[in-house]
Amino acid sequence: xxxxxxxxxxxxxxxxxxxxxxxxxxxxxxxxxxxxxxxxxxxxxxxxxxxxxxxxxxxxxxxxxxxxxxxxxxxxxxxxxxxxxxxxxxxxxxxxxxxxxxxxxxxxxxxxxxxxxxxxxxxxxxxxxxxxxxxxxxxxxxxxxxxxxxxxxxxx
Numbered sequence: 605x606x607x608x609x610x611x612x613x614x615x616x617x618x619x620x621x622x623x624x625x626x627x628x629x630x631x632x633x634x635x636x637x638x639x640x641x642x643x644x645x646x647x648x649x650x651x652x653x654x655x656x657x658x659x660x661x662x663x664x665x666x667x668x669x670x671x672x673x674x675x676x677x678x679x680x681x682x683x684x685x686x687x688x689x690x691x692x693x694x695x696x697x698x699x700x701x702x703x704x705x706x707x708x709x710x711x712x713x714x715x716x717x718x719x720x721x722x723x724x725x726x727x728x729x730x731x732x733x734x735x736x737x738x739x740x741x742x743x744x745x746x747x748x749x750x751x752x753x754x755x756x757x758x759x760x
Contacts, residue, residue, distance in 0.1 A: 669703020
């Protein structure tokens with residue numbers, strides 16, 4: 605705190621928001637099915653005012669947020685985030701701080717994901733069901749890369 609939050613803001617600024625309709629913000633222990641993400645975006649009935657991801661609730665229960673493991677923002681929401689970065693709670697963990705700013709204005713859409721727990725999940729079935737985000741983080745990252753490779757293999 606506030607390193608990842610600052611990196612998120614700076615990365616959004618660096619990519620040039622006029623080039624993208626949506627931004628997917630993720631962490632290093634996630635694997636995305638890009639075709640599945642594109643299909644999900646194409647299925648949306650909106651192209652603006654969208655903030656969504658796997659939803660969580662802050663420890664004290666006061667903030668709904670999209671998990672920092674992966675969340676989607678339409679361009680206007682990303683612009684709102686960077687334009688109002690001075691209103692962010694820089695003392696909170698990044699995804700909670702972003703949720704505290706965005707959720708009251710834009711709401712939040714839940715997006716399912718698979719948190720890979722064994723490496724033996726039915727990846728093909730999950731992908732067929734529309735899951736495109738796979739969280740592969742394990743305790744002390746002992747098996748994170750192994751799980752990431754398993755998901756990547758299923759996607760190829």
